[in-house]
Amino acid sequence: MTAPLRPALSACPACNAVPAATATAAGAVADARILLSVPGVHCAACISTVERDLNRMPGVRSARLNLTLKRLSVAAAPEIDSDAVIARLAALGYEAHELDPGTLSMTETDRQGRDLLMRLGVAGFAMMNIMLLSVAVWSGAQDATRDMFHLISAAIAIPTIAFSGQPFFRNAFAALKARRLGMDVPISLAILLATSISLYETFNSGAHAYFDAAVMLTFFLLAGRYLDYRTRAVARSAAQELAALEVPRAVRLRDGAEETVPVAEIAVGDLVRVRPGGRMPVDGVVTAGTSEVDRALLTGETLPVFAGPDTIVSAGEVNLTGPLTLRVTAAGRDTSLHRMADLVATAESARTRYTSLADRAARAYAPVVHILALVSFTGWMWWTGGDVRLAINIAAAVLIITCPCALGLAVPAVVTAASGRLFRAGLLIKDGTALERLAQVDTVVFDKTGTLTLGTPELTNLGDHAPDTLAAAAALAGASSHPLALALAQATAAAGIEPAVVDALAEVPGYGVEGRLNGAPVRLGRAAWVGADAAETTATYLAIGGVTHVFRFADRLRPGAEQVVADLHRQGKSVWLISGDVPGAVADLAARLNIKDWQADALPQDKVAKVQTLASAGHHVLMVGDGLNDTAALRAAHVSISPASALDAARVASDMVLLGRDIAPIAGALQIAAQSTRRIKENFTISIVYNIVAVPIALLGFCTPLWAALAMSASSITVSLNALRLK
Numbered sequence: 001m002t003a004p005l006r007p008a009l010s011a012c013p014a015c016n017a018v019p020a021a022t023a024t025a026a027g028a029v030a031d032a033r034i035l036l037s038v039p040g041v042h043c044a045a046c047i048s049t050v051e052r053d054l055n056r057m058p059g060v061r062s063a064r065l066n067l068t069l070k071r072l073s074v075a076a077a078p079e080i081d082s083d084a085v086i087a088r089l090a091a092l093g094y095e096a097h098e099l100d101p102g103t104l105s106m107t108e109t110d111r112q113g114r115d116l117l118m119r120l121g122v123a124g125f126a127m128m129n130i131m132l133l134s135v136a137v138w139s140g141a142q143d144a145t146r147d148m149f150h151l152i153s154a155a156i157a158i159p160t161i162a163f164s165g166q167p168f169f170r171n172a173f174a175a176l177k178a179r180r181l182g183m184d185v186p187i188s189l190a191i192l193l194a195t196s197i198s199l200y201e202t203f204n205s206g207a208h209a210y211f212d213a214a215v216m217l218t219f220f221l222l223a224g225r226y227l228d229y230r231t232r233a234v235a236r237s238a239a240q241e242l243a244a245l246e247v248p249r250a251v252r253l254r255d256g257a258e259e260t261v262p263v264a265e266i267a268v269g270d271l272v273r274v275r276p277g278g279r280m281p282v283d284g285v286v287t288a289g290t291s292e293v294d295r296a297l298l299t300g301e302t303l304p305v306f307a308g309p310d311t312i313v314s315a316g317e318v319n320l321t322g323p324l325t326l327r328v329t330a331a332g333r334d335t336s337l338h339r340m341a342d343l344v345a346t347a348e349s350a351r352t353r354y355t356s357l358a359d360r361a362a363r364a365y366a367p368v369v370h371i372l373a374l375v376s377f378t379g380w381m382w383w384t385g386g387d388v389r390l391a392i393n394i395a396a397a398v399l400i401i402t403c404p405c406a407l408g409l410a411v412p413a414v415v416t417a418a419s420g421r422l423f424r425a426g427l428l429i430k431d432g433t434a435l436e437r438l439a440q441v442d443t444v445v446f447d448k449t450g451t452l453t454l455g456t457p458e459l460t461n462l463g464d465h466a467p468d469t470l471a472a473a474a475a476l477a478g479a480s481s482h483p484l485a486l487a488l489a490q491a492t493a494a495a496g497i498e499p500a501v502v503d504a505l506a507e508v509p510g511y512g513v514e515g516r517l518n519g520a521p522v523r524l525g526r527a528a529w530v531g532a533d534a535a536e537t538t539a540t541y542l543a544i545g546g547v548t549h550v551f552r553f554a555d556r557l558r559p560g561a562e563q564v565v566a567d568l569h570r571q572g573k574s575v576w577l578i579s580g581d582v583p584g585a586v587a588d589l590a591a592r593l594n595i596k597d598w599q600a601d602a603l604p605q606d607k608v609a610k611v612q613t614l615a616s617a618g619h620h621v622l623m624v625g626d627g628l629n630d631t632a633a634l635r636a637a638h639v640s641i642s643p644a645s646a647l648d649a650a651r652v653a654s655d656m657v658l659l660g661r662d663i664a665p666i667a668g669a670l671q672i673a674a675q676s677t678r679r680i681k682e683n684f685t686i687s688i689v690y691n692i693v694a695v696p697i698a699l700l701g702f703c704t705p706l707w708a709a710l711a712m713s714a715s716s717i718t719v720s721l722n723a724l725r726l727k
Contacts (some may be wrong), residue, residue, distance in 0.1 A: 034074040119164040123219040126160035150202040157211035186369040190399035213709030227412030250281035266331040284326030290510040291322035322509030400708035410683035413723035418676040426660040434655035437639040438673035440620040447625035448579035457553035459491035475499035476524035560664030567667035607633035690715040
């Protein structure tokens with residue numbers, strides 16, 4: 001008998017440790033790492049529930065949920081796949097989608113925001129301490145006492161400026177290296193000049209030092225930079241999120257045997273099996289099996305569609321009821337999902353061409369600041385016959401007083417105030433320029449399902465049927481998970497209908513439910529399957545005793561849908577309804593909401609084309625949508641809004657998110673946006689008037705760097721107070 005292999009004992013500890021470490025490392029490498037998007041988590045209790053449950057799951061090593069990104073990272077044994085974890089989450093009541101770690105960057109953290117906030121805090125703390133010392137100097141401290149206070153101020157200010165001023169110094173250095181003048185060049189010059197003059201005055205026992213001015217300047221500029229960052233921080237690449245929704249693995253059939261392989265290894269012509277509940281990993285044609293496919297993600301169709309042999313399916317669609325075998329027609333970058341991601345990426349690059357009012361003003365303002373400082377320095381050098389100390393003092397005062405602090409706060413202060421007001425109304429702004437663009441909107445394009453409607457069918461003709469018919473329909477509907485069957489079952493239950501006793505209930509994938517009632521066959525499902533004539537509206541059909549019955553449905557309106565359309569008409573906006581749903585359903589909704597312009601059967605590229613056509617005709621389009629099929633149109637529009645219930649990719653693509661179920665606040669947001677634009681223009685006017693009054697005073701030498709810093713702070717506070725009028 002062969003003895004089991006054991007590691008040989010050695011006197012050398014390393015020799016004993018290395019094989020063990022290697023084995024441990026090998027075990028770690030063999031673990032599966034699963035990354036899931038869990039959009040339904042929203043609080044600390046969700047984190048606790050999900051992590052505690054998954055950590056109890058056999059085979060799971062660890063589970064960590066990131067609430068901000070709504071992503072779950074699971075380390076598990078190799079036999080645990082994503083489907084098992086998704087099923088476990090579904091049992092907890094959380095919907096989850098697998099993400100591809102290779103596609104999705106894992107470095108999306110709030111590092112930049114934390115960095116700015118930390119530098120802002122340091123500058124604020126140092127500013128308060130230096131101001132306390134300055135008060136002592138202003139109160140009459142003289143000679144050695146004054147010099148000591150100046151030295152203490154220098155000891156606080158210099159490390160503070162070296163740390164907190166880095167964002168400006170880095171940008172200024174990069175701008176000068178590229179031989180251009182940015183806004184950070186005069187800012188850095190002003191801070192460094194004020195510090196240098198103060199050091200010179202301190203070591204020469206001068207009466208004035210301006211450490212307080214330098215630190216105050218740094219603090220206000222960082223405040224403006226942080227406010228601006230906060231308005232833009234949540235904007236991420238929708239194209240990346242869209243690509244991350246692709247299924248990373250697929251089940252390939254080789255000689256009748258199944259093998260799970262990365263999608264990158266799938267080639268055109270391969271056979272792929274997709275089980276119920278799975279998303280199509282490739283574009284293909286069904287060769288075997290029948291089922292129903294949910295295409296709402298790509299086309300916006302409300303109801304699942306039948307899929308059988310020769311049916312064409314696309315990557316991203318969800319297989320609902322039966323297993324399907326596909327022959328691959330497109331994989332990888334050639335799939336419809338990837339083409340849609342490319343559409344979004346193209347639209348994203350077009351969006352970045354928009355330049356905000358602040359950027360345009362800054363571009364014109366930067367050269368003026370340098371010219372004024374240079375003019376003051378050379379002018380005073382000539383006038384005083386070479387007094388460098390005085391000339392630098394005045395040039396520093398000019399640089400500080402013309403500092404674009406108020407200009408930098410003009411937009412972020414308004415956006416922050418408007419964001420708070422809109423947040424209370426149920427809208428979250430994601431992009432700093434969204435308000436300016438929203439104020440220009442004259443045309444609003446709505447998607448249908450999930451936007452103006454809730455995507456929930458509602459039975460409309462319950463009263464047309466006899467109790468016996470309803471009882472049979474209730475029994476059959478209760479045996480199916482099809483959306484129409486669920487709506488029928490709910491309606492009959494709400495009406496107090498007792499389901500009939502139906503034997504041999506069975507769901508036929510792609511067709512409906514059948515059984516036997518009092519020994520006779522009964523069927524509920526598609527018109528052709530039960531032998532009925534198809535209606536023009538959304539309906540399901542019941543065959544009982546040789547007679548067929550039609551149950552009609554309408555999509556339930558989202559709260560506030562009628563009000564938002566009416567308000568937009570009152571504001572003189574043009575309203576469009578563009579949907580991938582069938583013409584009957586779209587026409588019915590347009591009539592209910594009094595929308596004259598509508599388009600049905602619209603594919604994602606059709607929505608983009610319509611938005612671009614309206615834009616090329618001179619209109620500024622607001623797109624409101626929630627689905628994957630709306631993502632490219634959301635990016636192509638002048639400005640876009642999606643509901644919080646939308647898919648991650650649609651929310652990322654949009655400029656604003658509607659937080660509640662009520663859609664009515666959208667009309668009010670257009671009015672708030674117009675008010676915000678007025679406030680931004682008023683702030684620019686305040687900045688211009690301030691410069692017209694203050695700059696000549698500084699140029700004529702009537703202003704020290706400290707007074708320049710105080711005047712600059714006053715202008716910044718005025719701009720902030722004007723912005724607060726929006727609240």
